Amino acid sequence: GAVVSQHPSRVICKSGTSVKIECRSLDFQATTMFWYRQFPKQSLMLMATSNEGSKATYEQGVEKDKFLINHASLTLSTLTVTSAHPEDSSFYICSAIEVPEAFFGQGTRLTVV
């Protein structure tokens, strides 16, 4: 089946720095990708929809200036957490759809110290 690759799988950064997470669809083209955040023992929360060649659509309450999304090609979307703080520590997951299924990356565990 289709594969979505997410990198890095784990990252530790210092407060105030920025972190970039990559999401790639390996064997299909994805005009739309989705970014989720998941806190321990909670469900996945949709942050934004990433659209190739246009601006991302953010869910209510998600700061677009803090979570920068770029979808420059049909196989790559990136999420940059800017000026990271400890409360941004979470599990970030991307998803891409190859109809009719949605495929998910393996997730990125971000720890901000």
Next chain:
Amino acid sequence: DAKTTQPPSMDCAEGRAANLPCNHSTISGNEYVYWYRQIHSQGPQYIIHGLKNNETNEMASLIITEDRKSSTLILPHATLRDTAVYYCIVRYSSASKIIFGSGTRLSIRP
């Protein structure tokens, strides 16, 4: 998208069938029922989906009631590797975004 209701947790003996229920009483006629699961610290994995008819694949079976207000995911012979959180989701189309509810945490006991 219609909301779903699932029990927060269930357990099942290894080798037995695991039957996971889901209520989606406000589902509309063109909404699909999808099931995903998430094993600890991994991304969700697609299991199965359906519109009206029952569906079966190599992983599971999906039984949708005639009024489409509820469904059941069946794992025919549960193994320890089936321990995960299972999410039942309804979506207008296969290309639309996926909104996750709280899911059912399934534990398989040896």
